[in-house]
Amino acid sequence: MLTSSPYVVGRAEELRVLLDGLIDARRGQGRAVFVGGEAGIGKTRLAADCAYRAVADGMAVLRGRGSSAGAPVPFRPVAEALLSLFRVSGPPQDPALAPYRSALAALVPDWRGEQRPAAPPSLTDIAEALLRLLGAVGREGPDRPPRGCLLIVEDLHEADAETLAVLDYVIDNLDGLPVLLVATLRQHPGPALDLALDAAARRQARRLDLHPLDQSQTAELAAACLSAAPGALPAAVVERVARDAGGNPFVVEELLSGMVTAGALRRDPERGWEVFGDLGIEVPTTVVRSVVQRAARIDPAGREMLNVAAVLGRRFALPVLQLVTGLDDRSLLIHLRAGIDARLLSPSGPVADRYEFRHALVADALLADLLPAERAAIARRAAGEVERAYPGLPGEWRQLVAVLRQAAGEPEAAARLFAEAAEEARQDGATESAVALLERALELVGGSVAGPAAASGIRERLVHALADSGRFDQARDLARTLPLGGPAALGDDRTAALHLRLARAAVSAGRLADAAEQAALVRTLLGPAAGPERTCALEVVEAHLALTDPAQAVTAPAGGRPDGEQRTAAAERLARRAAERAEAAGLPEVACQAWQLLALLERRHGFDRADGCLRRLLDLAVRHRLPGWQVDAQLRLGVNEFMRIGESVQLERAHRAALDLGALDLVRSAEATLAMHAVLRGDYARARALTDQGLEASARLRNVDHHQFLLLTRAMVAAHQGRRAEMTDVLAEFDRWDGADSLQLPLAHGNCRAVCALLEEDRALALAEFDRARRWEARHPSVFYLNGAHGLHPLLRALAGTGSAAEHARTAADHASALAWNRQFERLAYAVHLGRAGQPGPAAEAVEEAARAARPFAMARHLGLRLVAEAALADGWGEPVGWLRSAEEYFHRAGVPAVGAACRRLLREAGASVPQRRTGTEQVPEPLRGRRVTVREYEVVLLVAQRLGNQEIAARLSISPRTVEKHVASLLEKAGQPNRTALADWAARATSA
Missing domain, CATH: 1.25.40 (Serine Threonine Protein Phosphatase 5, Tetratricopeptide repeat)
Incomplete structure (x- = not known):
């Protein structure tokens, strides 16, 4: 029988906080709540009850969960939450979301159009897009009251760094939005707990830490699980559950299930629940034993299926499970139903072919019952089947296979896959996930037979990823650890490319001394004989340094330190040479960078010359299919058109x-x-x-x-x-x-x-x-x-x-x-x-x-x-x-x-006739006309609002100070204000409305 309570026990105060949050969301007063606690303490159940209440109140509910595959999948929880609401209809077609569609597509690739953006959106762009989407979903329409939106993110402790960064941004900006964010997490140290603590410290979120149930609450839960009246269970059962479960609701349910399964606790139709035999079950093996016993009642093929699923992770895809087990459709569904009936499995998320273990402890219990050799064999077989079924391992399959190869005892293969997944994440803008994946790969090859060469390659990629994520110091320090000689050395060309990337990162961060140091190192590595195709990208960096850093000797004339004009001229020479060389070498993006800088510098000589640089940039972008650079050139041409002739046709087109x-x-x-x-x-x-x-x-x-x-x-x-x-x-x-x-x-x-x-x-x-x-x-x-x-x-x-x-x-x-x-x-x-x-x-x-x-x-x-x-x-x-x-x-x-x-x-x-304006009451705002304010008095109101004195007002309006004084006295009466200061405040409000 099912041993699960139909209602939440012992969480009245926590549930009240969540329900108040739902009410505030419908009022447009967003907030965030973190629900923390140990495994099995009731976090998911509390979030589910909150979701049920939200649906009943007509709110939109989005729900996602942190990845449990063992490797970070960028934006996985947020993407799953969006799909849970928009799988059929797609994202809302609110025109205000139009600028953010490409950023939303970074969360859900299925939403991408035919044309992908030239560069991945930044984390802040994605966070802003999510924030606006949640606001649009919660409002429904401009003329309707907000319906409210509930976003639930479960298992935040398993979320990737990008998801945490996006949620951090969202949490800080929920005020004024019809959104309640509820996140569940375990309270062990890590980035997720840091996020919760920091948000609470900033008073941007509320923390609800779920503590173990006390003895009376445990007794109430036990009675509810067994559909018994309060106090109707045998005292021995209540005592044993209270002692062995430690107030953990999940363990309470498992203990009761084990007692019933073993026949130690039976229900008589007339006398109710009675004890037959020994209720003693060893702890902490309680959950493992309960899960294993239920799995043992399934036939061997079904038990094998559960073991494979546990190796795949808490959540798994049916196609992969079928590949590894070799089960036909009918057998797979029979065993799947048996797992659900045994309260081991349940459907997962918005995707029909995804299932999960009912609780993380269930999967852990099944894994604990396997020998290490059994786990490795299943992982090896699963990795091979996934690789054959999904050539190239697109999307999240690469991370899954990497985890499986690691579990199979194949660290070199796992490291290679983690590094490949990192590169894919970096290209998609998920730099923090890229860093985490590369660090994991580096740990795997550190002690492997693959040797230092593999580690150097991973360190090289990690330097690029750290630079992309803005961690210049870490990137520079790691670059210094790379060997300069021997089989693990990168060689001069790769080392120069690495330090050129660091130089560009330092320029972007305004760290001119660091940029100059890296540029000088690149120049040394390339050597005096390096061809222009190898130096043009460096010259773009040197041009920026010449423009911004007066200490750069490369820009100095023979007479000493250059002044601003000399630096600008030097930057122009460098940028022009870089542009010409990059074009000749077939490096269009480097040429675009150079022409963009030249367009700014050429403004000194006139906007015609600046436009010439931009048209050259636009031609390059069109010929080489660089859409981002193409729009950049169009926008800059539009700005120049606006400044030259005061028109915005080109600017509107670029927009x-x-x-x-x-x-x-x-x-x-x-x-x-x-x-x-x-x-x-x-x-x-x-x-x-x-x-x-x-x-x-x-x-x-x-x-x-x-x-x-x-x-x-x-x-x-x-x-x-x-x-x-x-x-x-x-x-x-x-x-x-x-x-x-x-x-x-x-x-x-x-x-x-x-x-x-x-x-x-x-x-x-x-x-x-x-x-x-x-x-x-x-x-x-x-x-x-x-x-x-x-x-x-x-x-x-x-x-x-x-x-x-x-x-x-x-x-x-x-x-x-x-x-x-x-x-x-x-x-x-x-x-x-x-x-x-x-x-x-x-x-x-x-x-x-x-x-x-x-x-x-x-x-x-x-x-x-x-x-x-x-x-x-x-x-x-x-x-x-x-x-x-x-x-x-x-x-x-x-x-x-x-x-x-x-x-x-x-x-x-001049002796000319002067128009009489005192009858032009149409110029006086309606609220002031209602107070019988005249045209001349309105002119005085405008100047009183600026807190001018009578003499100044008289000079502005070409009237006498005595006349101003009369108008002010009249206005005091009509406005009902006690003094001149109050009148000025009233006038400021009245004229700014």
Whole structure:
């Protein structure tokens, strides 16, 4: 009979925590819970009860388990969990998941399209994709309340390193998502326990440690297992179970099963359970004896099948089991049913042909009953059958056969297979699993007859894997242990390739001294006679060093240490030579690396030359079928087009291509640039949507440079609408993300604070901000050409009379002044100089040229008209009245009162009619109109929100301070605020809504 309780006993508090987690998930308040304890303590049963409650409540349930094959299979638990829900329907078709489909395909290869991504997604990409998928599954639809999602990962202690890293990321970012994550694990030392402890210490997860049942709980469980009323079991049974089981529910069930099987405990229809004979069973052999006894009742062929299954692991595939046992379909199913009836086996997971032992202790018990020679023989036979059935050993079969070869006493064969599995994992981006597999292979060959040569080959692969995983110090130290001579030596070429990989890793990590050391070693190994095909990849590294590290002698001229310009020129020479040599040698990826760097360096000479490098890169990528490089070139061409003419056609096309390819880094770069473009075009709603989307992800990914750029873009959204308080808050967040050390800092001064100051009619403050940007760039050469130095700043200097025509000619000669955003202001500055010199015709023509450049930029176009009109009125040229009317209309509709008021003041000074705006109530937001706030009062509200004083507001709106005071008093009454400070807070909220 079955001796299993129909309900959970003794875990009321733990179950309450899980059920509260389900409720919170349906409210959109995600959390994680770790359920820990020894084998058999009830972790799986508790998780199963949680899953049952979730299904009953209509929640989505995903369930996976750590691998038990003895070798890590990257992402196995997560992939199994996804398949448990999406095996038939596939992943959700939510459009928001489109950028993450290739990352999801890394978890479930069956979801891959025909075109595989050019490079495997990073762990953070995969983690972010999983997080977004779980959120989409738990929400169901934008207009419906979340249904909630439960993700269960069992046996986390057997999970691979990639799964642990992904779950760590997910756990840290569950807040605000309709997801409950439940993970079960044994509490022995290891990475899984470290994850649980760290997450709990960070207050990102809850730990539930299952302790043994006490005596009363054990008695209740025993009665439930035997379908007896509480207290109805014989006292001797309860006493013996309490003593021998140690409060372990699984052992309780096995003890009772053994008593019933042995006939020592029988059920009388009238008197209930009675004892017949000795109840004493030796511990700790209890479980082994119980399992062996049940297996012994199955016929010999069935028992052999169970033994083979135990050698294959806790979970096994029926096709493999059939191959090894030689059973026909009918016999296999008969024996399988017998194992299930004996409570030894059960179906496993979403795949129909996968089964598992009911508990890990069952498989352990069967293995313990086998002689070592029997286990080795079964493992050898199983390995051979799998190799014949699955040529090439695709997927997880290689790891399985490696484990079997090791169990069969064949360490060299096992090591070779582990090394091959590691290479496959590395190519798929699972670098941590690759490291673990190679370390296992290295242990196997360490004392084998294969000798040092095999160990050197594995160490070589391990250096590459460690470098890929970002563990540079370990990779470098391991490389130093490789023999330099003898039969185990790699040879100069392989050693040079190894240290070149370390040099590239050091450059990527910004470890310039280490990169220089490795590059010098490679140069020595290659020798002076090395051909260009062997040195071009090294020259790309040396070019990066020349650009970033002033200490590199390779870039120094005869006169001593090079300055920044000399280093840049040296880097350009090296990169160009590397590109040409790589192309001649048939090394397209090295050539792509070189042309990419050249495209950045050539910006110094103009964007035409930079585009030429990118078109060369694109041609190489197309001819050699390198889709990642192809999209990279398209994106960079799109960025250049945007900067040159203010259009985004190519950028939009590159964004779609990156989405199709699943190149998430390129997708993010394209979206960030599109957000910046939207700001400059005045499409603030789109810019806000794109930055909202990107900021959330970049903060989770800790992508500092990308997050800084998005914060600056968001600050520009506020600055270009004259919202100083909002801009200041965002720039404060930029500073918290180390903005003071960012190469993008000039944008904060020039395109945020300075522009905002101009929209407040504070030209002195704008000039001061531009000066700050100029001083910073004098110390830190920058490639950010949109910070005002080549356009808006020269215009302000021309208007102030502090910039000469000769100075302007030097500015105009710089290629950066030809970029569309800069050219609109540069032409206006030129017009001011011409008008002041008494050349009205050429001055007006310059304004027309500025208008053509400014066509994409609505706000900037009208700001330029307001600025140049003042000079045109003073010097008597152009059409300043028309320009002012156009600017006044735009800024009135845009809700920028200071500039609108300045335009009206200048119109009055010109003797022109001035539009009356006090009846334009459509500009006042509905909540303020409901409080009877007038148009003029709304203009005051906008400035009060920036915490300006009455004198400043009066100057901005060209009214008297006394009039401002009356408006403020009226607003205090209408807003129901007690004082000026409270009114400023209210105004900030009202104008930012």
